Amino acid sequence: MGLYDTAIDNYLNEQGIDRKIKNAVREHANILGILLQHADTKSILPEILWKTKDRDGSIFDLGNYWQQNDDNTKILQNLYAVSDTVFSQHKCSHLSLFVVHNDILLRLISLGSKNDAVLNLGEDGWQKHLAARVATSAWLNICDDCSLWLQNNDLSGSHYNDAKRLWALPICRDTGGVVGVLYGEDEQDKAWQSDSIAAWVGLSIVLPTLLENIQKTLK
Numbered sequence: 658m659g660l661y662d663t664a665i666d667n668y669l670n671e672q673g674i675d676r677k678i679k680n681a682v683r684e685h686a687n688i689l690g691i692l693l694q695h696a697d698t699k700s701i702l703p704e705i706l707w708k709t710k711d712r713d714g715s716i717f718d719l720g721n722y723w724q725q726n727d728d729n730t731k732i733l734q735n736l737y738a739v740s741d742t743v744f745s746q747h748k749c750s751h752l753s754l755f756v757v758h759n760d761i762l763l764r765l766i767s768l769g770s771k772n773d774a775v776l777n778l779g780e781d782g783w784q785k786h787l788a789a790r791v792a793t794s795a796w797l798n799i800c801d802d803c804s805l806w807l808q809n810n811d812l813s814g815s816h817y818n819d820a821k822r823l824w825a826l827p828i829c830r831d832t833g834g835v836v837g838v839l840y841g842e843d844e845q846d847k848a849w850q851s852d853s854i855a856a857w858v859g860l861s862i863v864l865p866t867l868l869e870n871i872q873k874t875l876k
Contacts, residue, residue: 661686664831664862671829672797678855685859689739693863698734706733709767709774712816717774722763723875732871736766736864743860744768747853749841750820755788756837756868758875762792765837765871772842773816785814788840791825795835799824819844828861828868837868 665682668674707725711717723729736754744752751769755762755776762776776782782789791798800823806812817823820842828837839861 659683659687660690661862664865665858668829668858668862671795672827674797674854674858675851678851678858681852681855682859682862685743685856686862689742689860690863692742693735693739693867696735696738698731698738701734701737703730703734706730706737706766709764710771711774712771714771717764719763719765721876722758723871729874732867733765736867739860739863740766741768743856747856750844751842753788753840754837754864755792755840756871756875757792757835758872762786762788762838763875770842770844772840784810784812787812787823788825788838791827791840792835792838795827795829797824797826824857826857826861828864830865830869836865836872 661683665679665686669676669679669682707719707730709717709719719725740752740754749769751772752767753764753772754766755764757763757778760778762778764772764774767774773786776786776789778789778792783793784790787798787800800806800812803812803817803820803823807817822843824841826839827835828839830836839857841857
């Protein structure tokens with residue numbers, strides 16, 4: 658058994674993903690797990706991690722929710738390194754990594770175009786944001802036709818007007834429950850290839866413990 662095999666089996670089974678990609682997921686998870694601990698992060702500047710742009714162009718300061726210090730900066734740099742590795746190989750127009758914090762999703766990492774930094778998990782959160790829906794349901798969601806979902810009121814909000822397809826993957830604790838969400842947007846229609854799915858699932862597999870530790874230290 659590999660280091661992540663049990664977690665991979667559970668994830669593929671629970672999300673209804675074809676087990677044929679297990680070997681590819683294992684390969685991605687093994688590489689990303691090592692990178693998460695030993696990434697060379699000297700070139701990742703702290704200022705691009707703690708203060709990022711929100712969808713409306715305003716500045717989101719993560720320091721309002723999490724103490725800004727050297728240890729936490731290093732954690733963010735490692736998260737950025739693994740997220741950017743997959744983002745660079747399997748391009749989408751936007752990628753967010755969220756952690757669940759009380760009744761919100763709090764963005765830790767943002768790559769690509771601007772997006773929302775704090776998502777409400779309240780009653781209407783599931784309709785306004787696909788990531789919020791995944792956080793509350795624990796089910797992977799792929800929206801291949803954003804305009805159709807908006808037309809059918811499966812989603813709502815002008816923030817989706819430029820998106821063609823959306824996807825969100827839950828990041829789950831070993832003991833059950835969602836600790837975070839990987840969320841992506843594309844501005845063009847394109848099929849999700851099996852290797853892309855394997856890469857994003859691999860990233861989801863290596864993050865739960867670190868996100869749980871972050872949760873415990875949030876303000």
